[in-house]
Amino acid sequence: MSNEYWLSDQQWVAIEPLIPLKRRGVKPGRNRQVISGVLHVLKFGCRWRDCPEVYGPHTTIYNRFNRWSKAGIWASMLHRLVTMEAADLQCIDSTTSKAHRCSAGGKGGADTQAIGRSRGGRTTKIHAVADRAGRLIAFDITPGQRGDIRPAAALLATLPKPDYVLADTAYDGDRLRQSVEARGATAVIKPNPTRKNVPAFDKAVYRLRNLVGLN
Numbered sequence: 320m321s322n323e324y325w326l327s328d329q330q331w332v333a334i335e336p337l338i339p340l341k342r343r344g345v346k347p348g349r350n351r352q353v354i355s356g357v358l359h360v361l362k363f364g365c366r367w368r369d370c371p372e373v374y375g376p377h378t379t380i381y382n383r384f385n386r387w388s389k390a391g392i393w394a395s396m397l398h399r400l401v402t403m404e405a406a407d408l409q410c411i412d413s414t415t416s417k418a419h420r421c422s423a424g425g426k427g428g429a430d431t432q433a434i435g436r437s438r439g440g441r442t443t444k445i446h447a448v449a450d451r452a453g454r455l456i457a458f459d460i461t462p463g464q465r466g467d468i469r470p471a472a473a474l475l476a477t478l479p480k481p482d483y484v485l486a487d488t489a490y491d492g493d494r495l496r497q498s499v500e501a502r503g504a505t506a507v508i509k510p511n512p513t514r515k516n517v518p519a520f521d522k523a524v525y526r527l528r529n530l531v532g533l534n
Contacts, residue, residue, distance in 0.1 A: 323371060324359040326351055337396045342386075349375065356380040397455075408483040408507075409456070410528050411475065411490065413446045413467045435462025446470050448478065451527070472498040483507050483521075485528040 326334065331351055338350055356374025360367060367381040374380055387393050418434045418441040433443050442463025450456050457478055459470045467489040475484060475498070484499045484506050491511045496518065499506040507524045510517045 322363070323355075323373060324362050325355045326358070333400060334396065337399055339392060342390075342392075353380060353383050357384045360384075407451045407481060408485060408524070408527060409475065409478060409481045410449045410485045411446070411471055412487065412528075413444050413489075415442045415444050415463050417441070418443050418463075433460040433462055435464040437463040446474055448474060468492050468495055471495055475499065476502075480504055483524055485525060487528065488512075 334354065335350070352374055356370050357380055359365075359374065360370050360380065367384075368377045370377045370380050384393075415437065434441055435444075436442070444461050444463045444465055444467075446459040446461065446467070447455055448457040457474055459474050461470055468491075471486070471490055472495055480502050481504050484504050486495075486506075486508045488509045488511050491508050491514070496506045496508065505521075506518075507521050507528075508518075509525060510520055
């Protein structure tokens with residue numbers, strides 16, 4: 320059907336060698352089907368129980384997503400699949416996603432589940448870094464009310480040193496600028512108009528910031 324998501328042959332050739340076949344519940348003949356089901360839910364934003372039956376039982380789809388998330392397998396696959404153009408520039412930004420009402424009540428409380436209250440209600444904030452090609456190379460998830468700048472330095476520190484780090488006014492802080500410069504990179508961050516001492520700002524390089532693609 321047109322509204323189903325399936326991994327293409329090219330995508331499957333890249334992903335298949337990364338699957339840990341000795342883990343519980345992993346059957347070689349159904350991996351493509353189950354992973355396509357996981358991606359279908361994430362792409363269309365439906366509930367796990369509403370995942371089309373063509374992918375298999377919705378409990379199987381959810382359990383695969385949940386177990387591999389806890390084991391760090393999805394992050395490991397992403398790390399091995401991404402070819403970073405990180406030596407040139409990195410763009411950082413964030414976006415807020417509204418949390419579904421069924422997300423309440425998770426173990427550890429809302430903060431542990433990266434759910435918070437902001438002006439949009441119960442939300443989660445996605446902090447992402449993209450390379451020159453606009454590809455996601457790092458991300459973090461926090462409660463929705465968390466400021467953009469707070470996780471920025473730690474997130475950038477997980478990546479190879481670039482020549483430039485691009486960010487909008489929400490990231491204009493002396494500590495973040497110092498953190499970027501301490502790693503030998505140039506901070507191209509749009510200055511807050513309320514600043515008394517305005518840092519140097521390369522407008523030509525800043526035009527590339529939209530590569531992060533979150534806004």
